[in-house]
Amino acid sequence: MRFAHTNYHLTNIITMKNRINQLFESQPKNLLSIYFCAGCPTLDGTADVIRILQRNGVGMIEIGIPFSDPMADGVVIQEAATRALRNGMSLRLLFQQLTDIRRDVHIPLVLMGYLNPILQFGFEHFCQECVRCGIDGVIIPDLPFREYEEHFKTLAESYGIKMIMLITPETSEERIREIDAHTDGFIYMVSSAATTGAQKDFNATKQAYFRRINAMNLRNPRMIGFGISNRQTFEAACSNASGAIVGSRFVTLLNEKEGDAEAAIRALKEDLSR
Numbered sequence: 001m002r003f004a005h006t007n008y009h010l011t012n013i014i015t016m017k018n019r020i021n022q023l024f025e026s027q028p029k030n031l032l033s034i035y036f037c038a039g040c041p042t043l044d045g046t047a048d049v050i051r052i053l054q055r056n057g058v059g060m061i062e063i064g065i066p067f068s069d070p071m072a073d074g075v076v077i078q079e080a081a082t083r084a085l086r087n088g089m090s091l092r093l094l095f096q097q098l099t100d101i102r103r104d105v106h107i108p109l110v111l112m113g114y115l116n117p118i119l120q121f122g123f124e125h126f127c128q129e130c131v132r133c134g135i136d137g138v139i140i141p142d143l144p145f146r147e148y149e150e151h152f153k154t155l156a157e158s159y160g161i162k163m164i165m166l167i168t169p170e171t172s173e174e175r176i177r178e179i180d181a182h183t184d185g186f187i188y189m190v191s192s193a194a195t196t197g198a199q200k201d202f203n204a205t206k207q208a209y210f211r212r213i214n215a216m217n218l219r220n221p222r223m224i225g226f227g228i229s230n231r232q233t234f235e236a237a238c239s240n241a242s243g244a245i246v247g248s249r250f251v252t253l254l255n256e257k258e259g260d261a262e263a264a265i266r267a268l269k270e271d272l273s274r
Contacts, residue, residue, distance in 0.1 A: 031243025039089025065113025210240035
């Protein structure tokens with residue numbers, strides 16, 4: 001494998017390494033991570049949303065790469081992706097928008113996107129651009145763990161990119177322990193095997209799932225996502241993991257506030273406190 005600008009490449013890995021790990025070391029509980037879809041509701045709002053979320057105390061941000069067939073996502077995020085694509089968002093444009101983001105943003109940034117557009121972009125090129133922009137981790141919901149290990153792990157690790165894997169209530173204990181042993185960052189606990197979307201509370205089955213994973217004493221921290229929208233779900237996530245990932249609810253609020261991220265995060269914090 002050839003590296004262009006090797007010194008630049010290695011220097012960036014050294015300076016960016018462990019931003020995710022440092023977050024969980026410094027704040028192991030009650031973390032709030034926010035997901036939004038790049039290019040929605042406005043094409044050029046990506047960097048502004050990130051800066052405003054950091055200013056409002058968000059611990060980590062997941063930036064969604066819009067895709068035409070997002071199988072893990074509910075209606076809200078599907079519609080956001082459709083709108084973003086219609087606005088003209090692409091992976092190439094997203095990286096352009098993130099070029100200078102590390103001048104004043106210091107919290108971990110994670111890209112979340114499906115495998116198809118990443119492969120079309122070129123996986124090594126994708127990793128190079130992540131390093132250039134200071135992206136700390138990547139979530140690819142439709143990348144099976146075995147395929148990741150065989151075809152992507154070596155390259156991702158050579159660029160210092162944390163690959164974040166998802167687990168669901170249906171994931172076997174054996175697979176969870178494999179993921180825990182062979183990844184380094186955090187584990188994304190999906191609250192149910194269904195698609196994303198706001199929920200009023202977590203039922204007894206989901207609570208039992210949270211407790212079961214807790215009892216495994218995994219070495220990686222965990223974040224719970226899918227369905228976090230109010231105080232009940234946020235507190236349940238925080239009591240069973242390092243924190244919560246809010247996606248659909250924030251995307252809805254960002255649309256309602258016509259791209260005003262300041263108003264959207266204020267409204268979300270109100271939702272999570274009542």
